[in-house]
Amino acid sequence: SSKSTLPYATRAKNHLHPVARRLFDVAEAKKSNVIISADMGTTEELLKLADQLGPYIAVFKTHIDLLSDLSDSTISGLKDLAAKHNFMIFEDRKFIDIGHTVQQQYHDGALRISEFAHVVNASVLAGDGIIEALEQTMAAPNFLYKDERAMLILSEMTTAGSLATGDYTRFCIEIAKKHKKSVIGFVATQALTHFRGSEGGEDEDFVIFTTGVNATTKVDSLGQQYQTPSSAISRGSDFIIVGRGIYAAPNPVAAVKHYQKESWDAYLARTNQ
Numbered sequence: 001s002s003k004s005t006l007p008y009a010t011r012a013k014n015h016l017h018p019v020a021r022r023l024f025d026v027a028e029a030k031k032s033n034v035i036i037s038a039d040m041g042t043t044e045e046l047l048k049l050a051d052q053l054g055p056y057i058a059v060f061k062t063h064i065d066l067l068s069d070l071s072d073s074t075i076s077g078l079k080d081l082a083a084k085h086n087f088m089i090f091e092d093r094k095f096i097d098i099g100h101t102v103q104q105q106y107h108d109g110a111l112r113i114s115e116f117a118h119v120v121n122a123s124v125l126a127g128d129g130i131i132e133a134l135e136q137t138m139a140a141p142n143f144l145y146k147d148e149r150a151m152l153i154l155s156e157m158t159t160a161g162s163l164a165t166g167d168y169t170r171f172c173i174e175i176a177k178k179h180k181k182s183v184i185g186f187v188a189t190q191a192l193t194h195f196r197g198s199e200g201g202e203d204e205d206f207v208i209f210t211t212g213v214n215a216t217t218k219v220d221s222l223g224q225q226y227q228t229p230s231s232a233i234s235r236g237s238d239f240i241i242v243g244r245g246i247y248a249a250p251n252p253v254a255a256v257k258h259y260q261k262e263s264w265d266a267y268l269a270r271t272n273q
């Protein structure tokens with residue numbers, strides 16, 4: 001989990017997990033380390049945003065349960081646009097229940113997350129059984145998307161007063177180290193190198209996805225706290241996640257291009273390119 005000074009291309013070559021390799025390949029091919037947090041309420045808005053912003057993003061993040069009209073065409077539309085624009089999909093479901101329940105929530109169920117999401121995230125409040133449960137589903141012999149699915153551990157949160165700090169975050173790192181077959185990294189505000197002992201062997205390369213990113217705003221009215229794209233990347237984030245900063249801007253395409261340039265430039269600086 002060290003703050004990586006290696007280019008995405010090198011990390012793509014070396015990573016043990018095919019999903020992480022693909023993430024880095026997409027970033028390099030599109031010169032983008034931006035993830036749009038597409039917190040839309042209807043399929044039409046969601047797919048329109050995916051088509052408009054698709055060329056400029058590496059990953060499209062969904063909260064699929066926000067959609068009032070989720071249907072087959074939502075899922076197939078998303079998959080088509082992911083192929084058209086070469087982006088990956090991250091369902092921000094934040095699994096947190098017992099193993100048996102999360103397997104059902106992940107695979108099948110109303111939301112059909114395993115069908116469309118290359119990446120999902122989980123909280124380890126209940127211990128590492130949740131990771132083992134999801135890993136079991138991802139690795140099942142009859143699972144259709146084997147080697148195309150992975151997860152991140154939600155190891156910090158951006159809200160004021162978050163309890164996901166210190167020993168909790170350290171515990172997340174320990175669990176990730178034990179589950180490299182399915183865990184490729186963290187949702188965190190920074191690289192997690194300040195945790196002593198978090199530096200792994202040469203084969204260890206956790207990917208950091210960072211939420212709470214906004215170029216112009218510091219907070220919202222409900223406890224959200226922001227840092228800028230260049231702050232996030234210079235502190236070790238590999239992919240910035242931006243919601244309202246892009247989709248609520250007067251011109252979302254102009255906004256995504258701005259975030260893409262700022263965070264790509266920060267990445268080039270961090271990796272001395």
Ligand code: S5P
Binds near residue numbers: 039159187224244245
């Ligand atoms: O700590 C976190 C973790 C997440 S995944 N803080 C967050 O804000 N998120 C998610 O990122 C949140 O659920 C929302 O979808 C997005 C932030 O949206 P924004 O509009 O504030 O950029």
